[in-house]
Amino acid sequence: MTAVRRFGLGAAAGAAALLLVVGARVPASAQAQKIVPCPAQGQPLLPMPEISSHNTGKLKATLRLIDTTRVLWDSGSTPRCATQYLRVFEGTDPTNPKPWPTGSDPIPGPTFRAKVGDLVEITFFNEINPLNFAATLDHSVKGSTAACDKFVGSTSATKSAPIYGGAGGDVFPNCLHGSTTTNVHYHGTHTTPSTTGDNVLLFVRPALGKKPNLMPSESQTNTLLAPFFQKCETSGPPKYWKDMPLAWQALQHKLTLQYDTTTSMAGQPPPLPLASQITPVNTHEISQGLWPQYHIGAVPYCFPLPKYDPAKMRMGQAPGTHWYHAHKHGSTALNVATGMTGAFIIEGKYDDDLKAYYGAGLRQQVLMIQQLGTAPFPLMTGGQPPAPPPISVNGRLNPVVTMRQGEVQMWRVLNGAFRDAIQFAYFQNQSANQCAATTPPAPPPVQWRQIAQDGVQFNVANYERPAGAVNTQLNLAPANRADLLVKAPATPGTFTLCVVRNNALFIQNPSGIGAPLPPSPLLTVNVTGTGPAMDFIPPAKFPTFPAFLKDIQPSEIHKWRELVFGAGFNTIDGKKFEDGVVNQQMTLNTAEEWTVKNQADDKSHPFHIHINPFQIIEVFEPNAPEATTPGNPCFVDPNNPATFKPCPAIQAKVAPGPPWWIWWDTFAIPSGRQIQLTCTKATCAPALQPYLQCPATGNCKEFIPGWFKMRSRFVDFTGQYVLHCHILIHEDRGMMQLVEVISDKTMYTHH
Amino acid sequence: MPFTWQININKTTGSGFAYEPSTLSDVAVNDQIIWTNNDDKPHWPGIPGNNTYFMANQIWPDSSSDTFIPGVTGTVSYIDSLHPTAPGGKIVVS
Numbered sequence: 001m002t003a004v005r006r007f008g009l010g011a012a013a014g015a016a017a018l019l020l021v022v023g024a025r026v027p028a029s030a031q032a033q034k035i036v037p038c039p040a041q042g043q044p045l046l047p048m049p050e051i052s053s054h055n056t057g058k059l060k061a062t063l064r065l066i067d068t069t070r071v072l073w074d075s076g077s078t079p080r081c082a083t084q085y086l087r088v089f090e091g092t093d094p095t096n097p098k099p100w101p102t103g104s105d106p107i108p109g110p111t112f113r114a115k116v117g118d119l120v121e122i123t124f125f126n127e128i129n130p131l132n133f134a135a136t137l138d139h140s141v142k143g144s145t146a147a148c149d150k151f152v153g154s155t156s157a158t159k160s161a162p163i164y165g166g167a168g169g170d171v172f173p174n175c176l177h178g179s180t181t182t183n184v185h186y187h188g189t190h191t192t193p194s195t196t197g198d199n200v201l202l203f204v205r206p207a208l209g210k211k212p213n214l215m216p217s218e219s220q221t222n223t224l225l226a227p228f229f230q231k232c233e234t235s236g237p238p239k240y241w242k243d244m245p246l247a248w249q250a251l252q253h254k255l256t257l258q259y260d261t262t263t264s265m266a267g268q269p270p271p272l273p274l275a276s277q278i279t280p281v282n283t284h285e286i287s288q289g290l291w292p293q294y295h296i297g298a299v300p301y302c303f304p305l306p307k308y309d310p311a312k313m314r315m316g317q318a319p320g321t322h323w324y325h326a327h328k329h330g331s332t333a334l335n336v337a338t339g340m341t342g343a344f345i346i347e348g349k350y351d352d353d354l355k356a357y358y359g360a361g362l363r364q365q366v367l368m369i370q371q372l373g374t375a376p377f378p379l380m381t382g383g384q385p386p387a388p389p390p391i392s393v394n395g396r397l398n399p400v401v402t403m404r405q406g407e408v409q410m411w412r413v414l415n416g417a418f419r420d421a422i423q424f425a426y427f428q429n430q431s432a433n434q435c436a437a438t439t440p441p442a443p444p445p446v447q448w449r450q451i452a453q454d455g456v457q458f459n460v461a462n463y464e465r466p467a468g469a470v471n472t473q474l475n476l477a478p479a480n481r482a483d484l485l486v487k488a489p490a491t492p493g494t495f496t497l498c499v500v501r502n503n504a505l506f507i508q509n510p511s512g513i514g515a516p517l518p519p520s521p522l523l524t525v526n527v528t529g530t531g532p533a534m535d536f537i538p539p540a541k542f543p544t545f546p547a548f549l550k551d552i553q554p555s556e557i558h559k560w561r562e563l564v565f566g567a568g569f570n571t572i573d574g575k576k577f578e579d580g581v582v583n584q585q586m587t588l589n590t591a592e593e594w595t596v597k598n599q600a601d602d603k604s605h606p607f608h609i610h611i612n613p614f615q616i617i618e619v620f621e622p623n624a625p626e627a628t629t630p631g632n633p634c635f636v637d638p639n640n641p642a643t644f645k646p647c648p649a650i651q652a653k654v655a656p657g658p659p660w661w662i663w664w665d666t667f668a669i670p671s672g673r674q675i676q677l678t679c680t681k682a683t684c685a686p687a688l689q690p691y692l693q694c695p696a697t698g699n700c701k702e703f704i705p706g707w708f709k710m711r712s713r714f715v716d717f718t719g720q721y722v723l724h725c726h727i728l729i730h731e732d733r734g735m736m737q738l739v740e741v742i743s744d745k746t747m748y749t750h751h
Numbered sequence: 752m753p754f755t756w757q758i759n760i761n762k763t764t765g766s767g768f769a770y771e772p773s774t775l776s777d778v779a780v781n782d783q784i785i786w787t788n789n790d791d792k793p794h795w796p797g798i799p800g801n802n803t804y805f806m807a808n809q810i811w812p813d814s815s816s817d818t819f820i821p822g823v824t825g826t827v828s829y830i831d832s833l834h835p836t837a838p839g840g841k842i843v844v845s
Contacts, residue, residue, distance in 0.1 A: 032757070033754070033755070033756050033757060034777070035777045072754070074752045074753070074754060074779075075752050080779075082754045082777075084754060084755060085755070085757065130814075130815065131787045131788075131789070131813065131814065131815050132757060132787065132815075133755075133785070133815065134755075134783070134785045134815060134816065134817055134818045135785075135814060135815050135816055135817055149817070149818070150807070150817040150818070151783070151817060151818040151819070151820055152805060152806060152807060152817055152818065152819045152820070153819075153820050153822050263814075264811035264812075264813070264814045266807075266808045267793065267795075267808030267809040267810060267811055267814075268808075268811065269811060270811075373752040373753075374753075374754065374755040374783070375752065375753045375754075375755060375783050375818075377752065387752065388752065389752040390752075
């Protein structure tokens with residue numbers, strides 16, 4: 001690495017003086033980014049443009065990552081709004097192309113709508129101009145900070161510091177980096193994690209050159225990839241890079257070389273230093289028979305959404321509300337924060353059964369919750385950090401959903417926020433931009449019943465029980481989804497849905513560490529006009545539960561594991577993400593039971609694993625109100641480890657059953673409890689020893705981790721993918737593991 | 752939540768260059784600022800004689816800078832240390 005030249009030591013040193021005049025003002029000049037009036041709240045909900053498979057069996061789409069200006073709002077005490085460069089998705093349906101909305105609202109990407117059994121055929125283009133964003137690089141030496149994003153502050157302590165730097169701070173690859181590079185994670189899909197499937201190990205750099213002369217161009221890409229998609233339709237996703245069209249292989253190689261030889265790093269002239277070049281990485285991977293990691297400008301995604309066939313598969317794709325979002329390690333938080341998300345609706349018999357009862361009269365709302373911003377959060381610049389970004393729905397604050405009197409609608413709610421959990425608290429009987437901190441109205445003016453979680457429908461037993469939210473609290477951790485049937489009152493009016501942003505702690509202890517913010521409006525329901533009488537679907541008509549979603553029985557369990565999400569430092573099992581290391585290896589077509597623990601006492605890390613959903617069977621919440629109240633049957637006594645166990649009264653709220661455990665793909669691990677003791681390692685009670693962390697001298701601290709147990713089937717697809725915390729800044733900084741499902745078969749015969 | 756602001760360094764006639772905007776206003780203390788070098792030669796915005804403040808590296812042509820976060824209110828007057836006689840720019844932090 002070339003030595004960095006220091007500012008002020010050359011000929012310019014001393015040529016002028018610092019002018020820092022507090023309070024001085026000068027006239028503004030024209031600029032693309034500028035302060036603008038804030039959009040009014042209470043505007044109509046924006047429906048996202050949809051790209052559908054049109055009952056053809058193929059979801060064909062073009063998905064573009066572009067940079068453009070949209071109006072964002074901040075969350076300071078004096079609200080201000082500004083036009084900001086965002087990196088956002090836009091989409092085109094090649095069979096029915098339409099212009100993408102050009103308004104100033106920071107809307108999510110297109111909603112994809114496919115059916116179980118469809119083949120997904122998406123050509124993804126990265127067309128952003130990196131020059132509109134801070135310098136950022138993809139690749140460097142492990143353990144260094146050379147390729148980590150840096151910020152320059154006004155003190156010597158923040159002089160060109162890595163973001164989240166300092167002693168013991170972030171180092172590559174677990175630092176913020178490479179935010180102009182991305183990929184697409186199809187969150188909730190049960191498909192191959194390899195090659196052109198839900199492969200989050202890809203790095204797709206922006207196309208080279210400038211518009212309209214990007215390399216590769218869209219037309220060139222479409223031409224070169226046409227035979228690939230044709231082959232995928234008959235043979236499925238490719239297994240090897242050599243299966244791709246030769247011209248595409250050659251073009252990608254040429255472009256990675258061009259990137260390496262024309263890119264500047266740290267102010268030095270090209271080429272990149274060898275340690276940061278990407279072509280050698282690709283060359284080595286291809287020589288080993290692997291799919292190359294780095295791509296320039298475009299990649300094709302082609303993978304099935306498998307329909308359950310017991311003769312061929314152990315599970316199928318669950319029909320439901322899924323989503324897609326950027327997932328490149330080191331930039332997931334920033335990219336999702338700038339809006340790189342979209343809904344992915346996969347329809348199946350679940351939808352057919354709902355339609356059979358309601359007919360065409362069941363209107364749907366796809367509600368993408370986002371927390372938009374252009375900077376990492378929280379900033380580590382010292383002083384009081386700014387408030388987290390506000391919560392928007394489909395690009396607007398507190399938008400209005402219109403319902404008829406007595407109408408039932410299906411709401412597909414997705415928490416696409418990069419950081420906060422969103423708790424549905426209550427509807428209040430007024431249209432307001434601020435939620436009253438009062439007792440929720442009873443009976444609730446707008447009622448709801450949950451029918452699916454994380455894109456997997458409820459069993460009717462849980463609909464009846466009910467396992468989900470019924471007019472009460474529903475807490476969606478980042479990445480959680482919920483399908484709700486929402487019923488409007490029989491009389492007209494306007495009603496505000498008040499929610500609480502939190503670290504997924506509210507369901508445990510609203511007055512404890514990490515207590516939530518006051519309720520704030522998420523959206524408003526305007527009830528007007530009349531229509532056919534509607535009601536919640538009766539249990540007898542509830543969608544049939546697929547056979548492949550039957551409960552995982554103890555007799556199926558092949559292996560048990562324990563994972564510990566750490567307190568601070570973004571670790572799992574005491575380590576940050578280890579590039580190139582497989583942390584968990586599972587055998588194909590087996591089921592496992594995992595205990596996932598959380599030592600943090602200030603947040604519930606949302607655990608997420610790709611490809612296969614899981615069932616929560618046990619939850620231990622040591623910070624639940626019942627668990628912290630002496631005398632309560634659920635009290636967790638720090639002096640008595642025998643009380644460190646799940647309590648039915650608490651568990652019934654989040655993991656009712658059996659039978660019919662609920663399926664999830666993201667679950668917030670209950671926070672742990674930490675108690676400063678007044679005994680040393682030698683003097684603390686023997687029973688507490690497993691829970692102690694003690695300094696060499698001095699008193700110990702007791703850690704009572706929160707945890708859940710889950711069961712999952714690792715079926716149908718081999719390959720490497722990841723598990724991680726879905727507070728995405730944690731994932732970027734190391735709270736992630738690589739997992740691999742290996743084949744349960746061998747080609748060898750033994751005699 | 753902070754905003755991010757971009758200052759373009761654009762080539763002008765001859766060997767000249769200009770900051771666009773020349774004065775960046777309405778910046779909050781925790782906002783982020785980047786410089787984008789659209790010129791064909793390196794530039795190095797900063798405060799001469801103060802090497803604990805501003806860019807650690809020059810900005811190569813056709814690339815952008817790291818993020819600068821002012822941290823305090825006031826008007827920051829900066830120049831290009833590689834072209835110290837050229838007109839500078841201002842950032843107004845309030």
